[in-house]
Amino acid sequence: MNDSTDTHPMNNKYTCLHCGACCRIRGFVRVTPEEIDRMASLLGIPPHDFIERYTRLAQDRSGLELAEKENGKCVLLAGNDCLVQQVKPRQCRTFPDEWRYPGVEEICKAYMKSITPNS
Ligand code: SF4
Numbered sequence: 001m002n003d004s005t006d007t008h009p010m011n012n013k014y015t016c017l018h019c020g021a022c023c024r025i026r027g028f029v030r031v032t033p034e035e036i037d038r039m040a041s042l043l044g045i046p047p048h049d050f051i052e053r054y055t056r057l058a059q060d061r062s063g064l065e066l067a068e069k070e071n072g073k074c075v076l077l078a079g080n081d082c083l084v085q086q087v088k089p090r091q092c093r094t095f096p097d098e099w100r101y102p103g104v105e106e107i108c109k110a111y112m113k114s115i116t117p118n119s
Pocket of ligand 1: 074081082
């Protein structure tokens with residue numbers, strides 16, 4: 001989940017380093033129908049094509065999530081850039097300030113810096 005905005009909206013101390021590290025680890029990014037519509041529109045493809053190319057059924061079968069490449073990278077990560085940066089899913093936009101997983105400090109150096117500014 002690479003956030004190319006310089007300052008996270010929920011925490012001004014958080015400054016994204018544009019490393020893409022959080023988009024390279026295995027996990028899941030849930031997507032809503034509205035988010036799919038926005039991402040498909042940005043990529044210039046029909047929502048149905050977006051669903052086929054970039055999503056998979058969530059493990060609990062209650063919805064869709066973004067697919068991963070074999071190495072665990074998000075299917076929408078290109079280099080260090082998110083292909084849908086302007087309209088990326090809420091789960092990506094709110095990480096790591098609104099939600100995070102244990103050990104996020106190991107992945108996100110920017111977050112680590114925001115919680116231990118003198119390190
Ligand atoms: S949608 Fe973008 S920000 Fe979210 S995990 Fe994929 S590449 Fe990262």
